[in-house]
Amino acid sequence: xxxxxxxxxxxxxxxSKLLAILAITFGASLATAxxxxxxxxxxxxxxxxxxYGSNIVVVPESESLPVEIDGVDFNAHGVDKDYxxxxxxxxxxxIFWRHNIVNLAPYLKASARVDGxxxxxxxxxxxxxxxxxxxxxxxxxxxxxxxxxxxxxSWIKDGQNKNQAMIGEKLANKFDLQVGDxxxxxxxxxxxxxxxxxKVAGIIDSGDEAERQIYLPLDFLQEVIGLEDKVDKIEVxxxxxxxxxxARKAQADPEALSAEEFETWYCTAYVSSITFxxxxxxxxxxxxxxxxxSESEGKVLNKIQLLMLLVxxxxxxxxxxxxSSIMTTKVLERKKExxxxxxxxxxxxxxxxxxxIEIVVVGIVGGGLGYLLGIGFAGLIGxxxxxxxxxxxxxxxxxxxxxxxxxxxxxxxxPLRIALKLEPAEVLHG
Amino acid sequence: MKKWKMFLRMISQAxxxxxxxxxxxxxxxxxGIGVISALFSVYYDINIKMSKELRTYGANLxxxxxxxxxxxxxxxxxxxxxxxxxxxxxxxxxxxxxGIAEVESQVSVFKSNKPVVLVGTWFDQIDxxxxxxxxxxxxxxNHDIKDEVVIGRDVAEKLGYDIGDxxxxxxxxxxGSEEFLVTAIVETGDDADNRIFLNLGVVERLLAKEGQLxxxxxxxxxxxxxxxxxxxxxxxxxxxxxxxxxxxxASSEGKVLDKIKSLxxxxxxxxxLSTLLCVSTTMMTIVAERKEEIxxxxxxxxxxxxxxxxxxxxxxxxxxxxxxxxYGLGFVGAQLIGKSVFDxxxxxxxxxxxSSFILSIVVSCIASTLPVSRVVDIDPAVTLKGE
Numbered sequence: 080x081x082x083x084x085x086x087x088x089x090x091x092x093x094x095s096k097l098l099a100i101l102a103i104t105f106g107a108s109l110a111t112a113x114x115x116x117x118x119x120x121x122x123x124x125x126x127x128x129x130x131y132g133s134n135i136v137v138v139p140e141s142e143s144l145p146v147e148i149d150g151v152d153f154n155a156h157g158v159d160k161d162y163x164x165x166x167x168x169x170x171x172x173x174i175f176w177r178h179n180i181v182n183l184a185p186y187l188k189a190s191a192r193v194d195g196x197x198x199x200x201x202x203x204x205x206x207x208x209x210x211x212x213x214x215x216x217x218x219x220x221x222x223x224x225x226x227x228x229x230x231x232x233s234w235i236k237d238g239q240n241k242n243q244a245m246i247g248e249k250l251a252n253k254f255d256l257q258v259g260d261x262x263x264x265x266x267x268x269x270x271x272x273x274x275x276x277x278k279v280a281g282i283i284d285s286g287d288e289a290e291r292q293i294y295l296p297l298d299f300l301q302e303v304i305g306l307e308d309k310v311d312k313i314e315v316x317x318x319x320x321x322x323x324x325x326a327r328k329a330q331a332d333p334e335a336l337s338a339e340e341f342e343t344w345y346c347t348a349y350v351s352s353i354t355f356x357x358x359x360x361x362x363x364x365x366x367x368x369x370x371x372x373s374e375s376e377g378k379v380l381n382k383i384q385l386l387m388l389l390v391x392x393x394x395x396x397x398x399x400x401x402x403s404s405i406m407t408t409k410v411l412e413r414k415k416e417x418x419x420x421x422x423x424x425x426x427x428x429x430x431x432x433x434x435x436i437e438i439v440v441v442g443i444v445g446g447g448l449g450y451l452l453g454i455g456f457a458g459l460i461g462x463x464x465x466x467x468x469x470x471x472x473x474x475x476x477x478x479x480x481x482x483x484x485x486x487x488x489x490x491x492x493x494p495l496r497i498a499l500k501l502e503p504a505e506v507l508h509g
Numbered sequence: 510m511k512k513w514k515m516f517l518r519m520i521s522q523a524x525x526x527x528x529x530x531x532x533x534x535x536x537x538x539x540x541g542i543g544v545i546s547a548l549f550s551v552y553y554d555i556n557i558k559m560s561k562e563l564r565t566y567g568a569n570l571x572x573x574x575x576x577x578x579x580x581x582x583x584x585x586x587x588x589x590x591x592x593x594x595x596x597x598x599x600x601x602x603x604x605x606x607x608g609i610a611e612v613e614s615q616v617s618v619f620k621s622n623k624p625v626v627l628v629g630t631w632f633d634q635i636d637x638x639x640x641x642x643x644x645x646x647x648x649x650x651n652h653d654i655k656d657e658v659v660i661g662r663d664v665a666e667k668l669g670y671d672i673g674d675x676x677x678x679x680x681x682x683x684x685g686s687e688e689f690l691v692t693a694i695v696e697t698g699d700d701a702d703n704r705i706f707l708n709l710g711v712v713e714r715l716l717a718k719e720g721q722l723x724x725x726x727x728x729x730x731x732x733x734x735x736x737x738x739x740x741x742x743x744x745x746x747x748x749x750x751x752x753x754x755x756x757x758x759a760s761s762e763g764k765v766l767d768k769i770k771s772l773x774x775x776x777x778x779x780x781x782l783s784t785l786l787c788v789s790t791t792m793m794t795i796v797a798e799r800k801e802e803i804x805x806x807x808x809x810x811x812x813x814x815x816x817x818x819x820x821x822x823x824x825x826x827x828x829x830x831x832x833x834x835x836y837g838l839g840f841v842g843a844q845l846i847g848k849s850v851f852d853x854x855x856x857x858x859x860x861x862x863x864s865s866f867i868l869s870i871v872v873s874c875i876a877s878t879l880p881v882s883r884v885v886d887i888d889p890a891v892t893l894k895g896e
Contacts, residue, residue: 102790109783130761286756369698374641375565397544401787
């Protein structure tokens with residue numbers, strides 16, 4: 080009998096339920112969209128913040144202090160420099176948090192004589208395809224890491240054409256060089272002077288010391304100055320989790336952690352655990368976090384996540400009230416029906432059971448439709464803002480179905496109570 | 510006149526008699542408009558607020574001599590540039606004077622002198638220009654302190670100094686070495702780790718470069734794009750020195766601000782749309798319920814137009830009051846968000862208030878006239894047959 084009543088209520092009364100389902104759909108879609116965006120915004124913004132450049136720098140362990148001002152070396156007596164082997168660079172991409180390593184670039188610094196003047200020269204990867212020890216290939220280099228560089232001309236690709244260079248804008252103005260011109264560099268290789276002409280592929284407008292430097296393909300520079308397979312700095316851009324108390328404790332002294340804490344720390348993508356793992360992977364290096372980037376990144380991410388959380392709460396309130404107010408009116412509308420049911424002998428319990436099942440069905444149908452619509456909204460936001468889809472978390476679906484039906488029930492409680500209290504005769508007098 | 514009075518009575522009766530329904534609609538409008546106006550208030554403030562937050566990345570402008578010649582910048586020129594910025598825009602500025610000093614290494618058995626980059630600066634500006642520095646110990650805020658030194662982490666480790674130690678340093682212009690007390694160690698992950706810092710006045714004396722500077726860093730709230738233009742405008746008034754945007758920070762900031770702004774925009778739009786649809790479906794149900802009332806009015810001789818005007822007036826009253834109350838609630842909500850996320854108040858904008866008020870009225874009018882216009886042509890006899 081109950082089933083028959085439900086059936087007829089959904090077939091014959093479907094018109095009056097449509098509005099309720101529609102309202103629940105809108106409410107649930109709002110909740111779904113906001114929850115999905117809010118759960119994913121940390122990851123998405125983290126990637127956007129990568130445009131500030133690398134947050135980790137790896138240098139060889141060394142006794143000596145660099146004496147540099149604005150990229151110019153003032154160390155009079157050529158101190159024995161320490162180096163990192165270039166073949167070790169790719170090892171950074173096989174640490175525990177390898178998937179969080181977004182990009183990296185090695186550097187080798189030297190100087191060359193141009194028209195009798197010493198100019199800092201840097202060898203690096205620009206946009207090179209690198210094979211890591213697992214056999215996978217990635218494109219690494221300064222092109223992505225220094226996203227703020229504006230290039231007149233073009234980037235050097237894969238360092239194939241060795242006699243190419245990218246030069247800073249200030250240098251280009253000084254020596255009156257254009258893209259396509261050739262510049263003569265004198266390198267010191269031991270006691271020998273090597274002269275080499277390179278073609279200017281691009282001119283760098285960067286707003287920092289790179290404007291006074293010359294960038295060459297790494298292999299080429301290593302060859303001319305006789306430092307094969309050597310680099311002296313690696314910049315790493317990694318996705319990290321904002322620092323918390325555990326990370327601070329670990330950073331102060333990893334030894335002080337208990338075994339359990341150590342495991343949690345090691346298996347969370349804190350910048351300090353990533354630097355720790357890099358030091359494990361490459362012998363004889365120090366991996367430092369660039370606090371300007373890593374600290375600020377954490378702060379900004381926390382702000383954005385908090386903002387989105389509060390906005391999501393506002394959206395949930397709005398959708399919850401939307402759903403419950405429509406249910407209240409819908410139940411109030413059916414006072415007469417309740418009176419009639421009671422007049423022909425239905426117990427309060429039977430009426431409640433009938434309504435609860437109906438409401439839950441309406442809630443779930445509306446919630447399901449709303450979930451689908453909400454995913455659409457979230458996808459739209461993701462595409463528009465970040466140029467990629469928002470990751471849909473499955474956990475959101477049961478939550479939305481539950482939210483829709485529970486809120487719909489909550490909205491129906493008080494009108495149902497009022498309707499049940501009324502005398503059938505009073506309601507049905509007409 | 511009489512008709513007017515009757516109309517008023519009908520409206521007030523309609524609102525009074527149907528208390529629970531009116532309450533539901535009112536509630537839906539208040540909450541809906543509240544959420545929408547709160548989010549709009551936050552949205553219009555997000556640029557300036559996030560721009561302030563992004564200052565945690567530090568300086569975005571640098572003042573430098575514009576040629577490679579050894580010509581230096583003077584403090585006066587810095588002051589002139591600073592005067593171009595308003596109090597609210599300028600977070601801080603930090604002058605730097607560089608030099609090389611010899612510092613005795615405490616690590617090796619044979620005591621030897623090592624060259625170290627020496628920086629003269631103002632320590633009170635460090636938490637504004639370099640808020641990301643990790644500082645162990647106390648920075649001497651007072652510009653006049655002459656005998657204290659702050660050292661980078663690598664200097665501390667490689668030369669063997671700790672807080673409280675005496676550090677001797679000599680430059681080309683000093684006779685012998687002078688002693689300073691190490692009061693703080695900074696850890697930064699960049700060049701500053703290899704440097705030692707003294708008050709600007711002290712370094713001027715040590716290097717015999719009174720009133721001179723190498724660079725000055727400025728942190729300016731940019732609100733998006735206009736920083737480069739602003740720098741270019743100031744540069745026209747300067748000679749010998751140049752105000753450069755630090756593109757690494759400034760250009761990324763523009764990108765990130767754009768992202769946040771468009772994210773908030775879309776989110777607010779989705780919420781606006783869903784909330785309005787929710788509110789209007791609720792209103793539509795409630796009006797559709799009043800079929801019998803409409804039929805009765807028509808049976809008593811009311812024209813379609815009269816019915817519609819009556820319902821519209823009701824909707825305007827409900828929407829107007831609901832919109833105002835909702836805006837009030839929303840403004841409080843916006844302050845809560847502002848306080849907890851940005852630790853500052855969200856500013857009042859009359860534009861948001863007016864538009865949420867109008868939005869509220871428009872939505873309630875549309876939501877109530879749609880169902881009314883559908884049922885207004887009904888035959889009273891059919892609808893009322895049961896009564």
